[in-house]
Amino acid sequence: MTTMSRARVLALGAALALTAAMPGSAQERVKLINVVELSGAGATAGTQWRNGIDLAVADINARGGILGRQIDIVHYDTQTNPGNTRAAVQRAIDEGTYSVLGPVFSGPIGASMQIAQRAEIAQIVGGEAAGLTRQGNQFLFRTSLSQAAAMPKLATYLKDTVKASRIAVVWVNNDFGKGGRDAMLPELQRRGIQVALDVSTEQGQADFTADAIRIRNANVDAVFVYLNEDESARFLLAARQQNVNKPMIGETTLLGARVIQLAGEAANGARGHVGLSIDAPVPAFQDFGRRYQARFNIASDHNGLKGYMAVHMIKWATERMGRFDRKGVADTLRGATITPQMEPGILITTKIEANGDLDRESFLAEVENGQQVIKATLPMINP
Amino acid sequence: MAELVAYIVAGLATGAIYALAAIGFTLVWQTSQTINFAQGEYVMLPAILILAAVAFLGLPVWAAAILGAALFVVVFGLGFKLAVVDPMIRHGVLPLAIATMALAIIMKESAKDFFSSEAQTFPSPFPAGAVDVLGVSLSLQHIAIIAVAFVAIGALQWFVTATRTGRQMQATAQNPGVALILGIPVARMVMLTFAINAGLAVLASVLISPIYLAKFSNGDVIGLFAFIAAIVGGFNQVRGALAGGLIVGVVDSLAAAYISSSYRLAVPLVLLVVIILVKPEGLFGRREERRV
């Protein structure tokens, strides 16, 4: 009897899966599935990415969709777990997604990229770890600079502008922070900058007091901060409390609007390199930032921008082809340069390398009186 | 030396928070054998509720704080006892412990989905800045946290030992059966411990959120450390939970300072294992009865 009931439960599951796998009835619509971290350790980044996508889809649909087809967007949570990510990406492909959007964390990307590759479907991800694009995957595309591209810019900044010779490095021990640190250390060494203190912190760490005291007591010229936004804010608050009066140098995750909002006065003086920022002197970015704030009642960080651009990359490639062709999206994107004139939603001229890496202009910025102020614009690496 | 003092003060401040959470933990364990795996979420949520009251109801902060605290104590103190603990307690420790895991998921995901997935600033009742004490710069907020926590724990201790209700509660904790025979309203006393647990969680939440920022995921770390603190101090003593919290906070701070920081988390855990092997009843715990 119970054998029966179990069989029935499973059969029901199978039926559900089958119904779900059936192609959508709407012929004039295009289905996009976003697989991203909406719970677990990556929830903050993943939610921003999702919001960016939602805003992009609303914009595109309001302007008539892609080649006249409205976009149906579906979000699948991965719980920041590689096994679940793989399931969700597989499901997205089984359900006939046009391209795969997400995820943002490198681990889940690593667990799912072969699936999209096998299915020959473009996967547009938010990950920045250098290793992702070194595996010869022809279907994986970034939405931001890889850490391998960003770190040399920062190291040069530390050397030439900050004129630091001994620094402390504070990084979050996840794929993002570890990847950034590993990409940064050789660049620093090459420029003769000594890392006097190497501080690993935990993802979700709340108390940075001990780390701040350590840094205060280390005889360094500057502090390189490579943490996620919330942790950056907590660190800046703790550093200010402990009177750490050293220049704080970092990336988008240190200088972003979110961090300034959270750390308040403690964020003043933080500076560094910014890839995607709603405060950048690019009107399209600032306009995006305002509309994002209006819709989600929160400031966008770089993940919001990345999500927005990801959808527009697909739109551009499809319209460029003039037809819907899953494999064609990847072929068209590879090696392309997309300008805002060609596709306003791309916001800034973006060059896509053959391996899926991106190249863009970026900025040097500083936080002054609670505002991110852009000090200089850095050109593309290989224009 | 000055450096060491600064680390210890910082450790004591976080330790005081762990202690508040750990004391509630041991209280509900004593009166009703409930292991609350949602204890970290209990410290996370009140700050979110208060912020939500500000954001959605437009209340001033003080009013939101009162409303949030009251709501929390009613729902997660008394409601938790009635709706979750009562129907399950007779089936033993384990199903209830698992149910609190599910509760933790619900609290965390609700805070994220209905409020925000991002960290939020939380107004501080204490001034920022630092004071110099004998050449050591100490954060005012840390000192305030330690002071408030100690006052709260002192008040609790006074209540338990010096008031009639408190002594009844203590008797209930030590032996509910005997307490019942002595005519103590055991059910009401058990209820009281759940309310006190929720109240301590509110206090901890309000104290740390200005420094840590209010975020749905804050409970993960706090819950783990409160649990460790309770074990280190001995599961059956308020005094032990206080000491356990402070020790774990200081050890963690010193570990971050002097030991490979990527293994920082390992240090309190190794301490835990050593204590289990050397003094299994916890540093301040009573030895529970015996077998060779």
Added chain:
Amino acid sequence: MTRPVLEVSGLAKHFGGVVAVDGVSFTVNEGEILGIIGPNGCGKSTLFNCILGQLLPSAGTVRLDGMDVTGATPEAMNRQGVSRTFQLLQVFPELTVRENLILAGQEHRGSMLSRLFGPGDAGLTAEADRMAEVFRLGHLTKAKAGGLSYGQQKLLDAAMAFMAGPRLVLLDEPAGGVNLTMLADLKERLRAMNVEHGATFVVIEHNMDFVMSLCTRVIVMVEGKVLMSGTPAEVRADPAVLDAYLGH
């Protein structure tokens, strides 16, 4: 002719400042049924627990067949052929009568490996059923022990003590809470085990009739010490015993 099976000498147990057992010495000979009586709290059960390894004695020695086994673990004592029952009922309510009996015997059969790869009943089903039969539980072998009446559970408890073919059985208040009919059954069964299988017993009991009619020798304990020992008749006649225990 009569060899001592169990020799207890100078056994003492303190809990903090409280002396529960205070230098007790006695000997149990093969084939004997020794009764230990005494008022509540005189240290009988503590004495058992010290002999059988549930508690570590504070002083004194326990010898089994002349070997020093002081402080041996309960499982080691059982392996040496000593089995026991507890004052409070200790059967496994979730298991059937047959499984309870198999459990009581399985560790005395074969090796760890044969207990894993061999038959699930360790070859004890027949013996378990026979033992159930002996203790008047033959019709209940497939019933869960938790569902039996109190008296039946007491019988099962006693039956379990015999599954391993023990040299010595220590029974802690076997008659407590058992109705009269059952009690007669139990006594008769115990005596049969003694006569037919030469089992040696030590019985702690409150029920004077039960002890006096079953035991060959009786020890009277008062306040952790042995007051006297002798045949049931001698004990009955001793005014000191009457004074300490029976008189009231």
Added chain:
Amino acid sequence: MSETAASPVPAKASGLAGGLLGRLDGVLLTLVAGAVILWFLPVGMGRYGTYVLTLWLVTAIAVMGLNLTLGIAGLKSLAQGAFMGIGAYITAILGTKLGIDWYTCFALSGLACFALGLVLGFPALRVKAHYLAFVTLAFSTLVWLVLRNEQWLTGGTFGISNIARPTLFGLRTDGALAFHRFVVVVTLILALALWWLVRSPWGRAFLALRENPIRAASLGIDIRAYTLLAFAIGSAYGGFAGALYAPLVEFIDPTPFALSASFMLLLMVVAGGSGYQLGPFLGALLAVALPEWLRFTGGLYLIVFGIVVLLLLIVCPTGILGLLDRGWTALKARFGASDGSRP
């Protein structure tokens, strides 16, 4: 035929073959029938559905082990997720770096977890069984730290990718369906082994030490040996599950083996029905498949999942099978017992 019998059924015949026949019961029939159904179920189901089914089975293996440790022997382990991680990493590291075949990795994974279980359990169980929970809690987090920090060995936060799937008699199991069927077979073998174990005198001893360790000791049951064995065997199943998880996902990093994973596995044991042999399958189904099915509720699916679990436990604290068992007993009482077990 009741699938809910937790207690060992005594065998009438002796010897291995006779024993097998004598032990024929509802659990065994359900396991075999379930395996046959699962062999064919994914046909035409799509790779996603197949993947979820496979993930369910792999998770169920880890839960089976924890069910032995916790449900049968009553030992609270908070390290099953860590053991799964150790198995997964052993398989991934040996497979990708040294090219060792999957079967050897699988055996080594189980063996290593068994040995670690002994090493860990020995001091923890010295004093009191429930200290095992605390020691395994610490162990769990320490394992996670090592997996994350020792990048030279484990790939750190970047994980290990391109983990190969095994071959069986020269047949590759790269495809979703082929690997699923491979996992069905492995799961069946492991479930049968556990089924045998629980019905052996060992299983009876495990049960005895859960129910009443003092009485068990007085019956000559070597408490320490059996306690250690129950924990070590349960842990080995965690290792086996990990050895299948790595090739299933073809990528591993430390996140799925954090402390929260051990908590989830514990939840699955209790929610499925602690101590029931088929409980782990239901518990794992609840935790793996229910969130997937709940995706139609949108972003709130995890809240819904939490509420379902909470309500389930409030209504039936003994888990799904506990509820069925109670219902079955009530039915039997109403219509009179037809099988041998009279009340």
